[in-house]
Amino acid sequence: MLKIIVPIKQVVDLSHIKFDDDGVGTIENTTGGEINPFDLNALEVAVQIKDKLGATINVISMGEQGADSILKDAIARGATEAFLLEDSAFKDSDTLATSYTIASTIRKMGDFDLIVCGEKSVDGDTGQVGPEIAEHLGIPHVAYVSKIEEIGEKLVLVSDMDGEQHTVECSFPILLTVTKNINTPRLPSLRDKLNSRKAKVEIWHSDDLISEANINRFGNAGSPTFVDKITLPSEGGRKGKTFKGSDLETVKELTNELEKDEILKGFSTK
Amino acid sequence: MTNNKNIIIIAEQQNSKIKSISYELLSKGKDIAEKTGADLFAVLLGEQLDNEANELIYYGADKVFLYQHSSFRDFDPQNFKLNIVNLVQEQKPDLLLLGASHLGRSLAPRLAAALQAGLSADCVGIEVDDEGNIIQIRPAFSGSVLAYVKTKTKPVIATLRYKSTQSRKRDTSRKGEVITREAETIPSLITILRKQKSGDINLTEADIIVSGGRGFKKADDLSILAELAKTCGGVIGASRPLVDDGWIGKEHQVGFSGNTVKPKVYIACGISGSSQHLAGMRRSDIIIAINTDPSAPIFKIADYGIVGDLYEIVPNLISEIKGRIL
Numbered sequence: 001m002l003k004i005i006v007p008i009k010q011v012v013d014l015s016h017i018k019f020d021d022d023g024v025g026t027i028e029n030t031t032g033g034e035i036n037p038f039d040l041n042a043l044e045v046a047v048q049i050k051d052k053l054g055a056t057i058n059v060i061s062m063g064e065q066g067a068d069s070i071l072k073d074a075i076a077r078g079a080t081e082a083f084l085l086e087d088s089a090f091k092d093s094d095t096l097a098t099s100y101t102i103a104s105t106i107r108k109m110g111d112f113d114l115i116v117c118g119e120k121s122v123d124g125d126t127g128q129v130g131p132e133i134a135e136h137l138g139i140p141h142v143a144y145v146s147k148i149e150e151i152g153e154k155l156v157l158v159s160d161m162d163g164e165q166h167t168v169e170c171s172f173p174i175l176l177t178v179t180k181n182i183n184t185p186r187l188p189s190l191r192d193k194l195n196s197r198k199a200k201v202e203i204w205h206s207d208d209l210i211s212e213a214n215i216n217r218f219g220n221a222g223s224p225t226f227v228d229k230i231t232l233p234s235e236g237g238r239k240g241k242t243f244k245g246s247d248l249e250t251v252k253e254l255t256n257e258l259e260k261d262e263i264l265k266g267f268s269t270k
Numbered sequence: 271m272t273n274n275k276n277i278i279i280i281a282e283q284q285n286s287k288i289k290s291i292s293y294e295l296l297s298k299g300k301d302i303a304e305k306t307g308a309d310l311f312a313v314l315l316g317e318q319l320d321n322e323a324n325e326l327i328y329y330g331a332d333k334v335f336l337y338q339h340s341s342f343r344d345f346d347p348q349n350f351k352l353n354i355v356n357l358v359q360e361q362k363p364d365l366l367l368l369g370a371s372h373l374g375r376s377l378a379p380r381l382a383a384a385l386q387a388g389l390s391a392d393c394v395g396i397e398v399d400d401e402g403n404i405i406q407i408r409p410a411f412s413g414s415v416l417a418y419v420k421t422k423t424k425p426v427i428a429t430l431r432y433k434s435t436q437s438r439k440r441d442t443s444r445k446g447e448v449i450t451r452e453a454e455t456i457p458s459l460i461t462i463l464r465k466q467k468s469g470d471i472n473l474t475e476a477d478i479i480v481s482g483g484r485g486f487k488k489a490d491d492l493s494i495l496a497e498l499a500k501t502c503g504g505v506i507g508a509s510r511p512l513v514d515d516g517w518i519g520k521e522h523q524v525g526f527s528g529n530t531v532k533p534k535v536y537i538a539c540g541i542s543g544s545s546q547h548l549a550g551m552r553r554s555d556i557i558i559a560i561n562t563d564p565s566a567p568i569f570k571i572a573d574y575g576i577v578g579d580l581y582e583i584v585p586n587l588i589s590e591i592k593g594r595i596l
Contacts, residue, residue, distance in 0.1 A: 135383035143376035224388030246578030251586035268503035
């Protein structure tokens, strides 16, 4: 039976975050986080493999107590075991520290065949943790996988590569980052949702990883990067020329402006 | 003159031709090198690149480290990493700069983990402060905010988005050195069986995007959007509801859980401008909005707005543009 690992991240839906003029975000009108939408595609890949070939799926998330709700959600969606990495020592981790901590966790779990990661997170937007985990573990990775053509002894995958699609063959163990186009994640059934409430979430602290890791590489201490400041992108410089009406005359007024401002110059009929 | 300070950019090639992102990286690298007094180096991995390598010098590199091997024709994350890590350990650059391409975003994290270095992905700007520290500016929360990131250790590793900067003028009188290095290889664990041009449209690199939203009443009506896109030489984008309803493929989706775009011109037709959508397109150079509702949020960030019925405006716009650009 294949052993699959899916790291997932808790995020807050962007529509619930209000940013003030200094770029400080406040979370409003929500009871908690949700699974990063891109990670749902990764989980769906794992669940489809489980349905077809049989597999165990361990989901891992790093975060505070609230994160156990997203892990239970992952169980409702088909994961078999859930692990929460919770410790003040993990706070302020950048992508290097995060990937190191998750890689150490995966080592501690023992053998695995496949790690599936989402393309990126909607809050950090980095998409870097996946391949970093692969490097820490010394295994190959294939990024931007948009299709799994074959899975058995070998894997045949389609990877999106800067305007080309590469069909590649590889074997286990391997880490994949999958695109949002690879599948449409299923919704959990009501029964699975109810059952998942009772599911056990294993909680690991930094001490639990001591055998696999150098604890100085966790959290703030293990993070070379830090955010110095946050600003709102300036909307300044927008011309804000508005016209009212759908008739040809109004459209002419608009195109006159576009012509005058040299916008039309950039158009080329193909 | 010897100079210990240096910046390294990772050039990209396809079919033994250097890709334009490489010249943008050189331009940004040069901006920083001029401020810090560093030399600018480029790394190029591939095959049959003896002449092409000089192009990197014409666009600003002081030295090019060239690694040629038949297995480097296509990107291989572990082999590329191996050679670049060795070079970085030898040259000790302050900054290692890659493109925020699929290649760069697949390679940079492996380099960062191998070197235990800090990585800032998808930067839109890189600056130097008064103390000479490198500041990486990158969008977060799908572009709702810009984060200014600093790095405590060297090298700083960053990937830079397409079109964040303009490449410099090609100057064939520039002098530099192409240094051929022996390529080190390990057996690749990933075999490329086939390659094909992606049928997908590439929204993130498009200069002109014509997008539709809920203002369209049925899927068939998107034909006028396609016509407008064709007239402008643009590609079609869409807001999430159209994708969710199955009117158009996910690859066209702009926003929060879709593509983040920065075209020269973005034309939003019947898009009100939810925070999810704005997050994906607010960095467009010029925004033109067409919507019936004058209070729609899209107008707040638009350069040109026209309040009215897209079913009349779009055909009128098509004929006006055709009349003027032909």
